[in-house]
Amino acid sequence: MRNLTMMTDLYQLTMMYGYYNTNTHLRQAVFDLYFRRPNVNSAYAIAAGLEQVMDYIENLHFSEEDLGYLKSLNLFSREFLDLLRELRFTGDIYAVPEGTVVFPNEPMVRVKAPLMEAQLIETALLNMINHQTLIATKASRVVIAAQGSSVLEFGLRRAQGPDAGIYGARAAIIGGCSATSNVLTGQLFGIPVKGTHSHSWVMSFPDELSAFRAYADAFPDSCLLLVDTYNTLKSGLPNAITVFKELRDKGYEPLGIRLDSGDLAYLSKKARSMMDEAGFPDAKIVASNDLDEELIWDLKAQGAKIDIFGVGTSLITSRGCPALGGVYKMSAEEINGEMVPRIKISENPDKITNPGYKKVVRIYNGGGKAIADLIMLEHEQIDTKKPLTIFDPVDTWKRMTLRKYSIKELLVPIYQNGHRVYESPGLMEIQAYAMNELDTLWDEYKRLKNPHVFKVDLSQQLYDMKQRLLEEYAQK
Numbered sequence: 001m002r003n004l005t006m007m008t009d010l011y012q013l014t015m016m017y018g019y020y021n022t023n024t025h026l027r028q029a030v031f032d033l034y035f036r037r038p039n040v041n042s043a044y045a046i047a048a049g050l051e052q053v054m055d056y057i058e059n060l061h062f063s064e065e066d067l068g069y070l071k072s073l074n075l076f077s078r079e080f081l082d083l084l085r086e087l088r089f090t091g092d093i094y095a096v097p098e099g100t101v102v103f104p105n106e107p108m109v110r111v112k113a114p115l116m117e118a119q120l121i122e123t124a125l126l127n128m129i130n131h132q133t134l135i136a137t138k139a140s141r142v143v144i145a146a147q148g149s150s151v152l153e154f155g156l157r158r159a160q161g162p163d164a165g166i167y168g169a170r171a172a173i174i175g176g177c178s179a180t181s182n183v184l185t186g187q188l189f190g191i192p193v194k195g196t197h198s199h200s201w202v203m204s205f206p207d208e209l210s211a212f213r214a215y216a217d218a219f220p221d222s223c224l225l226l227v228d229t230y231n232t233l234k235s236g237l238p239n240a241i242t243v244f245k246e247l248r249d250k251g252y253e254p255l256g257i258r259l260d261s262g263d264l265a266y267l268s269k270k271a272r273s274m275m276d277e278a279g280f281p282d283a284k285i286v287a288s289n290d291l292d293e294e295l296i297w298d299l300k301a302q303g304a305k306i307d308i309f310g311v312g313t314s315l316i317t318s319r320g321c322p323a324l325g326g327v328y329k330m331s332a333e334e335i336n337g338e339m340v341p342r343i344k345i346s347e348n349p350d351k352i353t354n355p356g357y358k359k360v361v362r363i364y365n366g367g368g369k370a371i372a373d374l375i376m377l378e379h380e381q382i383d384t385k386k387p388l389t390i391f392d393p394v395d396t397w398k399r400m401t402l403r404k405y406s407i408k409e410l411l412v413p414i415y416q417n418g419h420r421v422y423e424s425p426g427l428m429e430i431q432a433y434a435m436n437e438l439d440t441l442w443d444e445y446k447r448l449k450n451p452h453v454f455k456v457d458l459s460q461q462l463y464d465m466k467q468r469l470l471e472e473y474a475q476k
Contacts, residue, residue, distance in 0.1 A: 003059050006066050008123040013070070016116045020080050025116035028091075028334035030357050033109035033125055035102075035326040036350055038137060043451035044441065045324070046140050046434055047100045047108055048171045049132035050414070051424045053093075056124050057415060060089050089117055090418035094411040096360075098424070099136075099174055099434030101441060102410075103456045106360045106375055108133075108326075110411055115333075122328045131164065132171035134324040135316065138293075139175025140438065142311050144446055145293035147300050150308045152194050153180040154288060155316025168316045174430050181310075189427045196258050196286070202229040208236065212243040216254075220247060224255040224286065232259065232267055233274075241278045256284030256307070264289065265304040272305035284308055292319060293448055332357045343469045349394075354458065356465055360410040363388070363402065370440045371405065372455035377462050382407055393458045400455075 019025035038045040062070075062084045070076055070084070091113020102108050109125060111118050143151050153172040159165035169185040179192035186193035197215055205211035208230060216223045225243065227236030237257065244254040257275075259267050264287045275283045284307040287299070292314035299306060313319065330342050331353065341355035357378045363371045372390055374382075382388060384407060392398040414422040425433070444452035458466065 001055050001059050004056050019116050027115045029115040029118050030332040031111045031118050032107040032331050033328045034107050035324050040321040041449050043445045044101050045133050046136040047096045047102050048098050048136040048174045049128040050098045052128045057089050093415040095414050096410045099430045101437040103454050130324040130326040134318050135168045135171035136175035138318040139172040139177050141293045143176030145296040150178045152310045153177045154310040154312035156182045158313040159316045191427050196224045199229045209239045216243045220252040226258045228261045237274050258286040260288045265299050265302040268305040329353045362408045364406045366404045374457050376459040390457045
């Protein structure tokens with residue numbers, strides 16, 4: 001477990017010092033972490049990164065080396081540095097469990113803590129939640145495009161550094177990938193690792209057939225051969241089939257082949273036909289080569305005979321949407337024992353925040369499909385025996401009255417009074433939860449292009465509070 005306390009922006013520390021100097025550093029404050037827009041062309045996101053947030057909070061402290069560096073900046077008083085020496089997180093954190101389907105503008109994480117503590121953790125929380133949620137969402141879209149075929153995460157060599165490779169692969173598993181090529185991620189999180197051999201393996205032998213035989217001899221129970229080093233149809237596949245027959249004579253069955261170049265739709269169809277005719281209908285076809293969700297969707301539409309997709313660069317870098325854009329905004333402060341709502345106002349309507357100490361409720365129909373999310377004040381309750389009217393927070397004339405429905409609160413306690421009260425499930429359990437979450441969405445919300453927009457509404461009390469604060473500020 002690493003001490004990442006110093007992984008923060010300088011202005012967090014200068015604000016903490018300012019709070020200390022004005023004697024407001026112990027005032028309780030509430031912050032919401034949410035995103036304004038999901039991945040390009042996506043209506044939803046898959047929440048991820050909470051386990052790393054918990055590791056960060058557990059080890060939150062300033063070491064003597066840290067304090068020595070901060071002292072060298074000549075920005076902070078000795079008394080303030082002494083205060084930092086004793087600092088630990090003492091507040092409350094509520095969050096959606098990893099794997100939860102989430103939508104724009106609704107809190108994924110809610111922090112209530114002394115102002116100085118809540119301010120300090122902003123940067124790290126955004127870093128961890130933004131990155132893993134981004135990759136989990138991208139992986140989810142790739143898996144949807146694969147339409148039942150397995151997806152392997154192959155992106156380590158193209159990731160933006162070691163942490164992006166390790167935790168990106170973790171997030172890809174949450175999003176639905178069945179395995180990763182990243183051995184360290186497999187070791188750290190107990191998830192399947194997969195891989196075959198590269199073109200250099202074939203090139204290091206006098207000929208392709210010798211290379212295939214050597215690989216089959218080393219891995220008779222898991223022989224999967226890369227067949228496009230020289231000529232896929234004229235040499236690669238015939239040589240692979242020869243080795244497959246030799247394996248069968250020894251009592252082993254091959255796993256299959258991998259295609260990494262050329263027209264994957266055409267080559268996979270020819271490969272399937274050749275292996276079937278040779279008596280290997282169960283041999284799998286793995287395809288790689290700069291794949292993304294759109295290309296995979298097209299390959300499926302063209303009838304490609306691909307069983308497993310290996311996706312690297314586009315997945316680990318979330319090509320097309322390099323950052324989630326999550327934000328962390330103050331929504332309330334405790335003044336004289338009363339929780340006072342706070343609102344950020346902007347000429348850009350998208351940047352106006354929702355004030356107050358809030359929770360998020362998901363509403364389902366009788367068949368278990370998600371209808372809408374409702375952002376509410378924490379004290380509000382819903383009586384599911386009574387009709388519930390919800391409305392669009394912008395076009396308020398758009399209304400819906402629900403009579404047969406169920407609800408689920410999305411935010412669950414993670415830390416209370418500085419003590420961890422939540423244990424993260426295993427990664428494959430989180431993946432199963434994410435898949436169940438996606439099953440609650442109609443297909444219209446999961447389209448790869450132009451998906452239907454999911455309803456995220458405000459309760460009447462929250463809407464009225466927001467309008468009141470807007471009017472108050474307009475009069476100043």
